[in-house]
Amino acid sequence: LFTIPLRLRSLFRWAQADQELDDELRDHLERKTEEYVARGMAPAEARRRAWLDLGGVEQTKEQCRDARRVTWIQNFVQDLHIGLRMLRKSPSFTAVAILTLALGIGANTAIFTLLHVSLWTPLAVNDPKEIFHVMRASSEGDFAGEFSYSYPLFQQFAKTASAWGEVFATEVVGARKFGLNGVSDQRVAGEAVSGNFFSVLNVGPIVGRVLEPQDDNVLGGNHVAVLSYTFWKSRFQSDASVLGRTIFY
Template identity: 45%
Template sequence: MRPEHWLHTIPLRLRSLFRWAQADQELDDELRDHLERKTGEFVAQGMTQKEAHRRARLDLGGIEQTKEKCRDARQVNLIQDFVQDLRYGFRLLLKNRSFTVVAVFTLALGIAATAALFSIFDGAYIRFGETAQVNRVVLLSQHSKDRSPSFDFSAPEYFDIAGPHHYKSFDGFFAVHGLSATLSENLAREENPERVRAVHVTANMFPLYGISAILGRTFTTDEDRSGGPNVAVLTYWLWNARFGRNPNVIGKTIYLDDVPYTAIGVMPRRSRHWGADVYVPLKLDASSNNRSERDLSIAGVAKEGFSAEQTRVPGASRRSGIRRGAPGIQRTHL
């Protein structure tokens, strides 16, 4: 359909929709005028007034039928029927209030579940890949003959892998541990405490990802050491949803499970990795020898030009449990 046709049609459709009473009156006047002129033509041909009027109505095809055809052509009936259906539905809901409550609750639950699933998918795939480094992240796993592959590591195993080695296929490694926490802005008990995902990461994740804060800064290696200060970096989503994008949040004290943290930065809009709402330092103890507490994930950023098949991490120590020569590494979107 040509653009000039739409320029003529759209205003008429809108007028028929919002000023339908006037449009119907004009349609009545037009049909009446047409009927009178046809009646006059038949009278001029020698018919009586009554016969001419009957013949004119037959030629027109019926007044009401012609009106319906005109309304259908303007697509007014479709919209009016839809509005009437809505009114009828609302009347039924008002009459049966218990059913209405159940219907509204079910609808709200469905919307909330859909929104939650979309936020996970959004963070993992839609917003994934804002830097070239993020697209080269691989997740490490351990293999042994008598056990299935494991993606869980201890702190000593992380230092075995990330500490003294200079792998030709990796830019570096970082460790992650995610927890659910209650977020509050004061120690007073809130009526509806907000649950957030606090992701504990080593400080080198941010430079390895090639991302920096849009407000404030990320935490340093000194802040990531055992005994370092409690600092937090907010995701853009949390900054927007909880703090209304207030720049004064920098330096503000927030509480995660009643533990105070100082907000020091806000990440870019697309940087919400590992399902995080807020990032805090992992603070691994380099002197720890506890290899039984395996609650860390370890990821590395492959060097540019290396595929997942080319990334191999030699065993740093037999105690680390990593199969010497070729541990399993699986590419994943983090």
């Protein structure tokens, strides 16, 4: 417990701590010199012998400072002061360095955010770790870069996998014209999904209904759409009267 106040004093009152250290070393030298004089040595020889026993004042000071375990903080503060003085002397270099750091940090933050959202953030559904993405691979096991499957192949997948789970299909639809009453006033990105998409993910609607497996039984599918919560809130201000209206997409 005694070392904690000593370290705090050495950190925040380092000048006082160094002065106390000087006083202690001076007192030690005087006592050691008096001891050798009492043994019969000449004063000059006794003082030289005391210096030799001490092993050097500056070396002893450094050892005492290291024992306090705050030297690295003091060195860091000193280096920081030196760095700030150098930056003040070269404002153009400082501006370029800060701009470079800002661009680097911003780019890395953007990349990390994108990776976090697309790869690391779990889906907001029950048991997201039980969802797998089926991808086509070559005969050597390498990814073939192909995500597209025919609807009969999807049906075969679903039938084969029925003993282990369920398979649903999705296809991203690029931004298309969207509007009400045949009037398009903005472009909206969508996604075409199989009728069991929501039931497999165990996601229900806030109002109305979601797609159901029987919606796939109609040739071309029933002309129904489910609005995302974000789009419903931003475009329709969470108005439930939009339910059942005809949209243009």
